[in-house]
Amino acid sequence: MATSLVAVALIVVVAQLLGELAQRWQQPRVIGEIVGGIVLGPSLLGAVAPDLEAHLFTPEVRSQLDLLGQLGLVLFMFLIGLELNPKLLQGRIPLASRITSVGVLLPLGLGVCLAMGFEQWQPQLLPGDRALSGALFMGTAMAITAFPVLARILKERGLMNQPLGALAITAAALEDVVSWVLLAVVVAIARSSSWAGVLLPLVGTAAWSWLLLVGLRPLRRWLEHRYRQGHQLGPLLQTSLFGGALFSAAVTEWIGVHAIFGAFLWGLAMPRYEPLRRRLELRLEAVVLQLLLPLFFAISGLSTRIGSLNSGPLWTAALLVLVLAVLGKFLGAWAMARLSGIEPREAQALGWLMNTRGLTELVILNVGLGLGVISTELFTMGVLMALVTTVMTGPLLSRLGYGPTG
Numbered sequence: 001m002a003t004s005l006v007a008v009a010l011i012v013v014v015a016q017l018l019g020e021l022a023q024r025w026q027q028p029r030v031i032g033e034i035v036g037g038i039v040l041g042p043s044l045l046g047a048v049a050p051d052l053e054a055h056l057f058t059p060e061v062r063s064q065l066d067l068l069g070q071l072g073l074v075l076f077m078f079l080i081g082l083e084l085n086p087k088l089l090q091g092r093i094p095l096a097s098r099i100t101s102v103g104v105l106l107p108l109g110l111g112v113c114l115a116m117g118f119e120q121w122q123p124q125l126l127p128g129d130r131a132l133s134g135a136l137f138m139g140t141a142m143a144i145t146a147f148p149v150l151a152r153i154l155k156e157r158g159l160m161n162q163p164l165g166a167l168a169i170t171a172a173a174l175e176d177v178v179s180w181v182l183l184a185v186v187v188a189i190a191r192s193s194s195w196a197g198v199l200l201p202l203v204g205t206a207a208w209s210w211l212l213l214v215g216l217r218p219l220r221r222w223l224e225h226r227y228r229q230g231h232q233l234g235p236l237l238q239t240s241l242f243g244g245a246l247f248s249a250a251v252t253e254w255i256g257v258h259a260i261f262g263a264f265l266w267g268l269a270m271p272r273y274e275p276l277r278r279r280l281e282l283r284l285e286a287v288v289l290q291l292l293l294p295l296f297f298a299i300s301g302l303s304t305r306i307g308s309l310n311s312g313p314l315w316t317a318a319l320l321v322l323v324l325a326v327l328g329k330f331l332g333a334w335a336m337a338r339l340s341g342i343e344p345r346e347a348q349a350l351g352w353l354m355n356t357r358g359l360t361e362l363v364i365l366n367v368g369l370g371l372g373v374i375s376t377e378l379f380t381m382g383v384l385m386a387l388v389t390t391v392m393t394g395p396l397l398s399r400l401g402y403g404p405t406g
Contacts, residue, residue: 004061008068008295014040015294026394026404028149030359033294034387037301047307057302069299071246072292073363074263075284078245080148081267082277084173095340096170102336103171103354104143104178107328111139114324118378122317128373133190137368140182141361141382142325147176149358149390156404157397164346164402168353171333175354180264183364184257190371191256201256208251208262212269220271227276238283241270258367293359300362303369304383305376318381325385326392329355345400352396361386 015036022032039045046053057065115138118125126134150172151160159165188201227233233241245266252262270280309315334351342350365382368374374382397403 003056003058004064007056007061007065007298010056011036011040011065011294011298012291015297016290026398027391028152028358028394030149031387031390033297034300034359034362034383036294037297037299038304038306038383039301040298041301041304043301043304043306062299062302065295066299068292069296070259072288072294072296073366074246074249074259075242075288076293076296076359077249077260077263077363078242078267079281079284079288080176081264082270082281083148083151084176084268093170096167096174098340099167099171099333099336099350099354100174100178103145103329103332104175104182106332107142107325108139108182110324110328111142112136114138114142114320118317122313125317125375125378126373127375128190128371133186133371134373136182136186136189137364137371137373140179140186141364141368142328143175143182144179144357144360144364145172145175145329145354146356146358146360146390147172148360150353150356153353153356153393153397157402159402164349167342168350171350171354176360179360179364180261183367184261186373187258187367187371188256190373204255205252205257205261208248208255209265212248212265216269220269224271224273224276227271227273227279233276233279238280241280242284260363260367296366297362300366300383303366303376304380306380306384308377308380314377317378318384321378321381322385322388325357326355326389329389349397349400349402352393352400355389356393357386358390359386361389 015033018032018036018039019029020032022035023029040053040057042053112135115126115135116131118138119131119134126138128134147169151169154160154165154169160169184205185198185202188198192198192201223233245263248262248266249259250262252265253259271277309318330351332351333354334347337347337350338344361382365374365379365386368382369376369379394404
């Protein structure tokens with residue numbers, strides 16, 4: 001017990017310190033927190049002081065951290081669903097849909113082709129029994145955009161209420177939903193041995209989605225009405241809402257997709273009344289973002305082994321992952337923006353914004369590692385890609401004249 005508490009304290013302190021450092025370098029805070037997880041894992045602490053790492057992160061401690069990290073991940077996905085405001089889509093659907101379609105299909109196709117190449121060249125990177133699930137997973141990992149990180153970048157640079165920011169956040173919201181649906185399909189394929197087995201979880205998820213998004217409309221209206229009347233929700237009701245996110249996560253896990261989809265759907269099902277939505281977010285953000293999510297980063301860091309990339313072919317594969325990930329997202333968004341009449345500077349900025357992956361990429365990578373469709377080496381390549389594609393966004397936006405405000 002004492003070792004677990006020390007490990008949690010160390011993780012939280014390191015994550016917060018590096019998060020502050022990242023902000024001072026005009027980077028999203030999540031970059032420092034992800035690096036904190038890597039620092040405490042075998043890539044640094046394990047290499048410098050292996051005995052200390054082994055003592056701090058014993059199998060029992062890792063099991064406890066994994067449970068807490070998964071709890072943080074589920075609640076974080078609830079927050080993502082809560083942040084997706086349908087009002088952002090009003091009036092921007094046609095253009096954002098075109099950008100989303102190419103911005104997802106191009107990197108998806110490149111990822112599938114890359115996975116097929118790995119099957120022939122470096123087959124150990126995709127150890128799963130079914131080549132299709134590995135290829136689709138690779139494509140999905142390439143296609144994702146980090147909606148929460150993107151939103152924070154836009155706010156820091158005063159772009160949220162500008163035409164560029166409005167278009168970027170709309171396209172990112174659509175890409176987020178499409179990517180989670182793709183991931184649900186991939187998880188169903190990876191977990192099933194037949195197409196009938198794939199269909200059943202997807203039908204079950206669709207039914208649960210309908211129940212939450214349509215069947216709960218009376219509850220949403222009642223919650224909003226109650227909040228408008230008294231401007232508060234009792235602790236019991238708030239706890240029930242958070243418990244609902246965990247229950248919904250359990251349902252989708254039982255259906256055979258993944259717990260994160262249930263939490264995400266529960267967030268989407270919550271009322272869109274801004275004061276109420278913000279109250280729910282504030283109740284969770286401190287605990288989730290400052291305590292539980294760093295534990296998820298630590299688990300990711302313990303699975304990230306930069307030292308495992310110990311040969312020229314593996315580093316070449318890592319470079320290919322990065323280059324194709326950047327080209328797929330940037331070229332897809334930029335090309336469609338230009339074809340839609342957006343001026344060159346804004347089209348470039350949109351392309352770099354869509355290339356932001358951050359924490360969302362880590363979520364997908366952990367799902368793939370847990371399913372056994374990617375190896376530790378490919379997981380490490382994906383983590384490095386997530387870091388680089390997020391770090392590069394700020395400087396490139398500044399070069400285009402979209403620097404931080406204040």
